[in-house]
Amino acid sequence: METINVFDLIERMAALIRSEERKKCTELGLQPVHLQVMDYLSRCNRYSDSPAALTKYLGMTRGTVSQTLLLLEKKGYIQKIADVNDRRMVHLSLLTEGHAILTKAHPADLYSQASVIFNSNNSQENVFVNALTALQKANKSQSFGLCKTCKHFTTSQDGFFCNLTKEQLSQKDSEKICQEHTVI
Amino acid sequence: METINVFDLIERMAALIRSEERKKCTELGLQPVHLQVMDYLSRCNRYSDSPAALTKYLGMTRGTVSQTLLLLEKKGYIQKIADVNDRRMVHLSLLTEGHAILTKAHPADLYSQASVIFNSNNSQENVFVNALTALQKANKSQSFGLCKTCKHFTTSQDGFFCNLTKEQLSQKDSEKICQEHTVI
């Protein structure tokens, strides 16, 4: 019996995906990581729009993320705004230019491939979700789930509320990625 | 309904795995790629022990692979031998030093994690194998399966035989990775 290494399988899938993404990206004149960053920024809430969160999400080092952000800022795709309360912290946001690039890049062949590949058995998507969750647990890294699926998320008559930060949440907030996300 | 992007899931799993591997590797003073290369060389047959095959397997560029091999050769972990028939080609092989490093690195925490994570549902390993195969098909990349599971593999009274290369195969050959591997 051959011992199949799941880690190896995952890495090779990622390698294929990356090399495919690279092809797409060179046409647009940017790196895969740039799109990843902008995609994340379009899907994260105010607790998670920081370089530190990005670092954890992407699994890169702080230095690398810092460089990437510098470049994206210089190109006019994103914006940095210092936090009012904690002046160490920086909030990132996608500018209209960035949104434009993102929508231009998104409906790529890559995703049409994905649907072809996974449409037959989309119930198995859960396997991937579970695997990722398990890996995150083993690695003690955060889950980066949607706000409204979090343990700290509650809904009252005034709307939505986070029991961790003790703050009101908008409908939009609740549908975004949060780094404080905790599985119920 | 949230559209879960399987590609995103895979990439994030790979990011976690890589950052974990990097920790391990820095202790040994080498890069994750180096271990991947040596692991591959320990598991491939004579049709697949070339820089070109490695390039396809790892999803990197030829230049990068060339540099990596140069380094591994300089460190005395691998060996390059020019092909007798086609002098453009190079055959790579793992030296004893390389084997030593590989076995030293292999029983890592990484793999103990893996078993913990995936032991509950190892039947689902097939999902990963299928996903990888599908991706490889979509990408028109080769499958890199085991020789003995290939369409061109036959067994006669003289032993094993490859119908593509019309050559005899040893028992060992048949249990290694081949880049010409074609699913039955």
Add this chain to the structure above:
DNA sequence: CCAATACAATATCGATTCGAAACCTGATTT
């Protein structure tokens, strides 16, 4: 049979990207 040409495998090189560690600055703790 022999150029000439197309193709294939690998190597080389400049530019870019990334990771590791040191550093800076502001917040928190003692």
Add this chain to the structure above:
DNA sequence: AAATCAGGTTTCGAATCGATATTGTATTGG
């Protein structure tokens, strides 16, 4: 107030990419 910690940046060397060059093989037309 000093020490410690946390978020972010800078610096530097190593790794990677993409393009080009090099070398060897196969093919084709005379």
